[in-house]
Amino acid sequence: MNRLEIIECPECKTVQEARPEHTALFVDYSHDCTGCGYMIMESEWSALTDEELLEDIERSLFQAVNMKPLGDVYAYAFSKLKKESGKVLAPV
Numbered sequence: 001m002n003r004l005e006i007i008e009c010p011e012c013k014t015v016q017e018a019r020p021e022h023t024a025l026f027v028d029y030s031h032d033c034t035g036c037g038y039m040i041m042e043s044e045w046s047a048l049t050d051e052e053l054l055e056d057i058e059r060s061l062f063q064a065v066n067m068k069p070l071g072d073v074y075a076y077a078f079s080k081l082k083k084e085s086g087k088v089l090a091p092v
Contacts, residue, residue, distance in 0.1 A: 005047040008056075012036040015048065015056050
C-alpha cells in the first residue's frame with residue numbers, strides 16, 4: 001500500500017504530497033520536488049506532522065494576506081460579529 005505523505009523540500013521549502021514507492025525488496029523514498037525539481041532522497045525525506053502542516057498553512061496564509069497571525073484575525077472577526085449581531089458567538 002502506498003501511503004500519501006506531506007513532505008517539505010530541503011532546498012526550496014515547498015510543502016508537497018509524495019508517495020513512497022513500495023517495491024519487492026524495499027520502500028523507495030525519493031521524490032522530485034514540484035517547486036524546484038530537486039531530487040529529495042530518503043535521507044532528506046521528512047514527513048510533516050499534522051501540527052507542522054497546520055503551522056505551514058498558517059504561515060502561508062499570513063504571508064499571503066500580510067496580516068497578523070490567524071489567532072488575532074479570528075479574535076477580531078468574532079468580536080466584530082458579536083458587536084454587530086448582539087449575540088454571544090464562540091469559535092467552532
